[in-house]
Amino acid sequence: xxxxxxxxxxxxxxRGTNRLVSELFDDRRGGSQLKDPTSMAIQLYDQPGFxxxxxxxxxxxxxxxxxxxxxxxxxxxxxxxxLPHEDESGPSHVHGDPPKDKKRKFFEDERWERKKHRAxxxxxxxxxxxxxxxxxxxxxxxxxxxxxxxxxxxxEPAIGPxxxxxxxxxLAPKGVWNTISRFLYDIEPEFVDSKxxxxxxxxxxxxxxxxxxxxxxxxxxxxxxxxxxxxxxRKWWPSWDPRTQLNCLQTCIASAKLTxxxxxxxxxxxxxxxxxxxxxxxxxxxxxNLVWVGRNKVAPLEPDEIEMLLGFPxxxxxxxxxxxxxxxxxxxxxxxxxxxxxxxxxxxxxxxGGINLLSLFSGIGGAEVALHRLGIPMKNVVSIEISETSRNxxxxxxxxxxQKGNLIDFTDVQQVNGDRLEQLINSFGGFDLVIGxxxxxxxxxxxRVSRDGLEGKHSALFxxxxxxxxxxxxxMGKNQ
Numbered sequence: 001x002x003x004x005x006x007x008x009x010x011x012x013x014x015r016g017t018n019r020l021v022s023e024l025f026d027d028r029r030g031g032s033q034l035k036d037p038t039s040m041a042i043q044l045y046d047q048p049g050f051x052x053x054x055x056x057x058x059x060x061x062x063x064x065x066x067x068x069x070x071x072x073x074x075x076x077x078x079x080x081x082x083l084p085h086e087d088e089s090g091p092s093h094v095h096g097d098p099p100k101d102k103k104r105k106f107f108e109d110e111r112w113e114r115k116k117h118r119a120x121x122x123x124x125x126x127x128x129x130x131x132x133x134x135x136x137x138x139x140x141x142x143x144x145x146x147x148x149x150x151x152x153x154x155x156e157p158a159i160g161p162x163x164x165x166x167x168x169x170x171l172a173p174k175g176v177w178n179t180i181s182r183f184l185y186d187i188e189p190e191f192v193d194s195k196x197x198x199x200x201x202x203x204x205x206x207x208x209x210x211x212x213x214x215x216x217x218x219x220x221x222x223x224x225x226x227x228x229x230x231x232x233x234r235k236w237w238p239s240w241d242p243r244t245q246l247n248c249l250q251t252c253i254a255s256a257k258l259t260x261x262x263x264x265x266x267x268x269x270x271x272x273x274x275x276x277x278x279x280x281x282x283x284x285x286x287x288x289n290l291v292w293v294g295r296n297k298v299a300p301l302e303p304d305e306i307e308m309l310l311g312f313p314x315x316x317x318x319x320x321x322x323x324x325x326x327x328x329x330x331x332x333x334x335x336x337x338x339x340x341x342x343x344x345x346x347x348x349x350x351x352x353g354g355i356n357l358l359s360l361f362s363g364i365g366g367a368e369v370a371l372h373r374l375g376i377p378m379k380n381v382v383s384i385e386i387s388e389t390s391r392n393x394x395x396x397x398x399x400x401x402x403q404k405g406n407l408i409d410f411t412d413v414q415q416v417n418g419d420r421l422e423q424l425i426n427s428f429g430g431f432d433l434v435i436g437x438x439x440x441x442x443x444x445x446x447x448r449v450s451r452d453g454l455e456g457k458h459s460a461l462f463x464x465x466x467x468x469x470x471x472x473x474x475x476m477g478k479n480q
Contacts, residue, residue: 131177137193143217150213158185167437170203183466194336199229200246211346236292246289251332253300254288266296303327311337335366354379360436365394367435384410413464
């Protein structure tokens, strides 16, 4: 009798938990769905009336396992339940995809959830193993550096086609790069500071399956110091400001009030200011990348100066109704073109006739600009970018540079599923390169409000990068 009552209690608890899972799904039917079972498990604990499956001592991992099963079962019901019965008549395409496509989609979703959950399980096993950032941050080698790695062995699942390339901030919260590496086939990240390619630091990590021998830089080499990049600042640069390079270029700039306070702090001194004033001024100049434009006058960089430092053509983000604020934001979120081009340069000999590119979270087209400057023709570019401002910038650049290929826009990664990818792959034979860098809002050290790692609202889009890449590999592998 005791066992019977215990079993009945467990069944009631499971039904209650399943109901709460169902309600969480229903709440998001009109909007974005939760991206992973762990997030859903955490939210379930906050639901009124929730009773853990095995009592109050149930682990989060156990609840996550249950939710994974519930997700798959719900997907099964949703997809297979929509299939027409044998005695139903009429064309199946009127109300949706053919039955085999619905079944295929279900198994794609199930495959994705299982892969993702396996990565989570592995994360719990080796959370203490943290990828360490190198010093100096030169990756597998930089131009004119005598030391470089000429060969590496990739894990079997990472070997293309297609080639892929993923970028994000190097100084991410603990465990983030371990997770990124695990999802991207256990490839070792390549950490590079763009100060070796231009006059501004930009510490980034890159996970890719590209060859690493026979790389070459873009020519001419860009200036490597502030005075070389911005020669007009040399006249006013004080001897007590030791900076030769700028810090990472951000999405926002210093206020006019700050530059006014700095001017007033310096005007009280005819000669060199005292050390405490120097320290105050230098701290603000380093924080905001302020440069000297007159006697006792500092100013933030102009958008066209940032374009130059990042390797974009002059006026790349100017005009077309784009505000200065939007220009700073778009540039601050972009690739450093010279750095990325150095890594992509190996593709020039591999694809002499041009490449098909899938660009996720394209931004203002850093990857496209890098390939163009390398002289690699782009036959077909599928660009996914949610910002209309950034899409307009890329479209304008595409037309102004007389690109001969096709530029296909998508506004949201959720629009790109297995069916859509299969259509694209069948139309032009597959992708040669899948490139992207999901938004780093929740990873960057400058974000003190929502530095939530890969579970943040924006940075969780990394999982969409992996989802799409894995689908491309699966579809192209099937077609071979």
